[in-house]
Amino acid sequence: MSVLVYTENWDGKFKKISFELVSYASEVAKMLNTTVTALSIGKIDETELKKLGNYGSQKIISVFNDLVETLDNQVYTNIISEVSIREKASVIIISNNNTGKALAPRLSVRLKAGVGSCVSKLPLNINPFTVYKKTYSGNAFAHLVIKSDVRIITLAQNSFNLIETENNAVIEKADVTVNSSFVKTKVTDVKKQTGKILLTDADIVVSGGRGMKSPDNWTHLVELAEALGAATACSRPVSDEGWRPHEEHTGQTGKIIAPNLYIAVGISGATQHLAGVSGSKYIVAINSDKDAPIFEAAQYGIVGDALKVLPKLVSAVKEMKK
Amino acid sequence: MKILVCLSNVPDTTTKIKFSEGSSSIDTTGIQWVINPWDELSLTRALELKDDPANGIKSVTVAHVGPVSSEPTIRKALAIGADDAVRINAESPDAYYVAAQLAEVIKKEQFDIILCGIESSDYNGSMVGGMISEFLEIPSISAVSGIKIESGNPVITREIDGGKEIVTVPVPFVAIVQKGISKEPRIAAMRGIMLARTKPVKVFEPVTVEPLTQIVVFEKPAPRSACRYVDAENPAQLIDLLQNEAKVI
């Protein structure tokens, strides 16, 4: 028996979420009295792989060939399921990000393994195997029993702290045969921004709503984000109006994020907006209406005109950083 | 080409969720049911593709797993413009069960493009689309924000961290769609509502499938601590609290 964790890499590098996943997996393994195997697919060097050992993975399997350079869900599902059978995995852990959402359901059918998706705590019980998952866009949580012998968990981002341990990991290069005729999808073009903090990775997010009044007023908001090393986001009407790019739209119909700190400026706090940010550890609200619902979700608030408050905040952050 | 749009019906997105006795299910009294927002957008995109004859889309079908009481959701989709519908007459105990039922129907009726939303706003599972594709052993593309047809071939835009990829794929395939797929959901016009009454809805009985998961109890999220207010004239205090109390900056 083992716990298998799939750790995605980005251009050969792991991110904080990779280590969160391994930390989580090793706690689950302790509950089951077993060990953790981490699986990496794609080109990556040994020093980077070794880092997974710092969070409790005893074995690290690396699979690389030319056919895994872009994500083909069928190919990746083949590899993960083959490794999982080889490792006799009873639990498979994967991120609840785009990749996890693409692969977990296929693995579920392939292995006849029930999925607990968007899980934000350690299993509540191992017999019956019960996980704690988000439902109703964060308005309720469910205790979900997974009845199959193999279980899949997709872990919500930023829901588990890193736990460092002694590193005694072994790295194994594994061959999993992939037949090129099996690769059905073809990536013909890629457009990628570089050098910007990605909204889904950011620890701090500064977000603006319709209360910002006009796109010109974003100068101070962007300045605050830069001073804090934060990513910028917005509410849906703001991206609908074209004030900000669509990638910044957070909420039920946009991006779902869970930073440590979410600063909502001129955002009323509609349920559909909160659905995308309720996983944030801290929410700060800046709003001129003291009755705005965003204050019910926030731990810190300023009632005031955003356009006057923002420049003062920028100075205060710069002062702090000195 | 034939398109299938999988529909889920969910409580209106502003619903205050309440639980039934024992909290093992949601109290559905007074809930307004709507088409899951993502599915509504998929349907809109499917109809947009069909509008242009150059795309060669023969029909847009909607499929839903649900009891007879969910028929209004199906009629709504037909009123918006779907040509016909399939209903699998069953409650939906989990995503695996639902996907297995839909896959059965797809095997029988044969579709080229199968559209599913990235998640339903109730269960937040993100599972059904991917599961259908694995049941059928056909390709799936997730995080799809665009779909068009170029000289008869589907061309997909997929969101990746910090960017987009253009992906081609042979039919049949499943696309799991999210923001960007279509701008505004299409709404039903009077004529559509009239027409919907006579459009065909095929009803299938479910095949036997053992669900893999079960919700035993729901709970409300832990209440957040009350908001602590900082004077608008002195935002430096906020920075101090974030640094020294919350320790997040």
Ligand SMILES: Cc1cc2nc3c(=O)[nH]c(=O)nc-3n(C[C@H](O)[C@H](O)[C@H](O)COP(=O)(O)OP(=O)(O)OC[C@H]3O[C@@H](n4cnc5c(N)ncnc54)[C@H](O)[C@@H]3O)c2cc1C
């Ligand atoms: C199916 C569906 C899905 C949706 N999905 C999303 C989603 O994903 N994301 C999303 O954001 N919305 C979504 N919405 C829309 C949502 O219901 C709200 O309409 C939207 O979030 C409101 O955006 P807002 O807070 O920026 O604007 P408003 O609600 O207009 O709020 C503006 C706020 O700014 C404050 N304000 C005004 N002037 C100032 C000032 N000078 N200084 C400080 N504060 C000021 C006001 O007091 C107010 O609270 C969805 C709606 C539906 C029906």
